[in-house]
Amino acid sequence: VFIGTTTTISLFSNCLLLYIIATTAADHIGSYRYLLAFFAVCDIFTTIGHAAIQPWMYAFSTGFFFFPRRSGIVLYGVSLDTPLCLAFIATYYQTFLVLAYHFVYRYKILTSGIGTSFTDHWSKACWILMAIVVNVLYIAGFVITVAIGMTPSNETRAFVPAEFRQLYRNDLTDLRTGFTVLAVRRPNKLTGDMQWSVESTISFLICMSLFTGTAGVIVFCIYQTNATIKSTETVLTTTTRRMHRQLFRALLLQTAVPCLFSYAPLSVVLATGAVTGLDLGAFGNVLFLTTAIFPSIDAFFVLFFIVKFRIAVIRLFRLPCRLDAMGSSVEQRGT
Template identity: 30%
Template sequence: MFGSIVSEQFYYLYSSLTTGLSCLNNLLLIYVLAVTHIVQVGPYRFLLLTFAVVDVIISCVHLALIPAIHMTEFGYIYWGYRFIHESTAAAVWAGLTWVLLFYQTFVLLAFHYVYRYVMLCSPEWLAWFRRRPWRNWLVVTFVADVIFVGGIFLACLYGFVPTDMSRKAFAPVLRDVYGIDLFSPNAPGYLGIVYWTLNERGEKEWIRWSLFMIGSICFLFFATAAIIISCIVRIILELSDHRFATLAPATKRMQKQLFQTLLWQTIIPCITSYTPLAMVFLVPLTGIAMDGFGTVFIMSTALFPMLDPYIVIFLISG
């Protein structure tokens, strides 16, 4: 059992179903964007295509990994069931692959908002985007990936990979609840963080390095959220401005549809992905053990890649 909350059979069935639907729905969206003329959005279709491709990849990795999380009062541990019998390095890199793909969606979503803001509002301080648009947008994308995804990668590499301390801390609960022996000959790999330990006097002692690592991840997380919120506010102000009222009705309708689509592409993952993962990061800091609910949280992240194509197709083409 997955923390006595979700059965193993149900999780495998759930992952197979969500991955299958995600691949089918996103391939349909890719076809609509690449072949048909339902969506007349110009270069923006390439951003939507990129999002669809990432959705397919992350769904397939989710099924290949079957990720699980157990939340204790002192931290949390994340591992892949399909890699529990592999070497430490193989399991760690498999887990990192899913993590980096998941955080890639943050970068893409923020990039969508910046693109809509630049194209709709045409701010003077970002006028250089229009001079050589393809080169400039590619450079910005590359730099954002290096900073954001690279930062997440370094935080995981230096704060979450297996250590003797974390292996000893999580070994009892994984053995008792899941029947997983972290000290078996293959030394199963995982990503885990311990926020505090008990010293010789039985007092709680916070681990500063762990707090710095989770703080770095939260900073990157909320920095992206700040970019999105800032763009939302500016776009709403632009749409309500008198200058927007002078646009042709078809152009005005398309701009509103694109913005509504983007809002739903933010609201749904906030509910199914970002909020659950934020709880995984932050709840253990309060000393509350949510145990196998961490697996339920990570299962919910498989929903958005499956639903995203419907949002794009029905809101834009509607």
């Protein structure tokens, strides 16, 4: 019921946003409309991944198992469980990268003509090419790292918890099933003592480096954008400054949603098992279920904060609302 509800809301809200972007004349937001559309498409793919795979997570004392709800999907004798998990991981982390694109765009628009940068003279084609290259390398980095260090092996199948089959009615010890697993500490084959796994630890650190690198870009852009908006040395009219501030706040809110409902729960799972050694068990799945929320509500913030989009929605559904009092919350120049 939960996944069905979030899937329905997400498909509706993001398809509505794409429709409004395509049919509403809002030239003053310039190329930003393409970033908004791309973000909506990413949310749709994430939603489809949730609905199709319905991923479950079991958090144990040294990490977690991540697997499809209906394990044992086989095509021509090959298990598709692990590839499906990898595909979901790609869509899951791509959202954070797209958010970084939004912040870079906002920062570059605001600081255009202020100071010097080697990117000042880049054409739109250069930016698109760079975005594509970064996106491919970023996603490939995650997928390859997880595929090498966090996919099933005889060793990881051996320490599937005894209560696992009873809880999920899945048998991950069966070679026909697939999953991804993070187990930074594993039992020594001879002594049985827990020891750090070099393979899992390196994979974990690489993934965290990719994620924190993206977070660093976002934090830098947040700081610089906020400082530029507040600076009295920035030559902006009162109206333009107010519009930049409104869009900046909207972007912060749009970023807070996936951080709160997606990346924060995963951080709790990682910190609890891999760092503290506590066993969350099936509660890890409860935390991960919240990741289905953010794709369903992201689009609503965009539709609300960009006033022309908001007006278009009101007119489309003939909602009772006064339109004459609405001001614009987007920049007045094209990019």
